[in-house]
Amino acid sequence: MKKNSLLLLVILFYSCSSEDEPSNQILGSWQYQGITEFTEWGEAFERDPATCTENSMITFNNNGNFKSVEYTVDVGTGDCIINEAATSDDLQWEEISDGTYKIFSAGVGTEYEISFPDNRTMWMISGGAYTRDGISYKHKASIYKKI
Numbered sequence: 001m002k003k004n005s006l007l008l009l010v011i012l013f014y015s016c017s018s019e020d021e022p023s024n025q026i027l028g029s030w031q032y033q034g035i036t037e038f039t040e041w042g043e044a045f046e047r048d049p050a051t052c053t054e055n056s057m058i059t060f061n062n063n064g065n066f067k068s069v070e071y072t073v074d075v076g077t078g079d080c081i082i083n084e085a086a087t088s089d090d091l092q093w094e095e096i097s098d099g100t101y102k103i104f105s106a107g108v109g110t111e112y113e114i115s116f117p118d119n120r121t122m123w124m125i126s127g128g129a130y131t132r133d134g135i136s137y138k139h140k141a142s143i144y145k146k147i
Helices: 002-015
Strands: 028-039 044-047 057-060 065-069 071-073 080-082 088-097 100-105 108-118 121-126 130-132 135-146
Touching: none
Parallel strands: none
Antiparallel strands: 028 044, 028 057, 028 135, 057 065, 065 088, 071 080, 088 100, 100 108, 108 121, 121 135, 130 135
């Protein structure tokens, strides 16, 4: 009886394997959480999202397309509204190598290093070294949570 129970458990484990999960971890919808900036000496500074940008999201489809919807504050009413200038549904993505993606529109692209500290968090690392408020940063990561 023990052997049959063990065999049943093994069969159930493999039948619920990664086939049910997307083949590429980037696929799906992600909501913006803020930015983490990394200094030249290894410190990390988390920056909360600006008002309304916490509503911003991106959705990566398995056909190589993705949509970005960004929000901003309407200066007249104070309401959160879609930032039409920064929102697009004709963007494309491709995986260049493991963890490096190219995101582009109309042939103009930017490469991002994408990392997934866990199954629900995506870090989109961009830019090179820069200085802000007298602090030297190596790069920054836009943080997203899977929704």
